[in-house]
Amino acid sequence: MKGLILALAALLATPAAAKPVSFATDIAPMLKTRCAVCHLTGQEAGNLALHPKAAYASLFKRKSGESPWLLVDPKKPDTSYLVMKLEGTHLKKGGKGARMPFAAPPLDAATVALLRRWISEGATNN
DSSP states (O other): OHHHHHHHHHHHHSOOOOOOOOIIIIIHHHHHHHTTTTSSSSOSGGGOOOSTTTHHHHHBTOBOSSSSSBSBOTTOGGGBHHHHHHHTOTGGGTOOSOOSSTTSOOOOHHHHHHHHHHHHTTOOOO
C-alpha cells in the first residue's frame, strides 16, 4: 500500500507533458528577430538564410561550413553546431568564428533552452 501511495504521489507531482516546441511559432520568429538581420539571403557568413521562409531548410541536417558538425542534429542539441555557436562553445569543439549573434548580446538562457528542446524533440518543421 505504501508503494502505491508513493507511486501516486510521484505521478501527481510530475508536470503534465509540455506542448512540443513549434518551429513556426517558437523558433522561426526568434531567428527572424535575432538572426535574419545578418543572415538574410544566404550569401552572408555561414551561408545561412534565416528568415522564416528559408530558415528550416538552411539549418536542418546541413553540415556547418566551419566545423564537422551538423547545424541542427535532430535529437542531439549537444552536437548541433547552431547551439554551440549560440552558447559560445564552438571553438572548444573544433569550430571557428565568433559567438552568435555577432556584435549583439547573447540570447537569453530561456531562448537557448527552447531551441535545445526543439532539437531534442526532433527538430521538426511544425
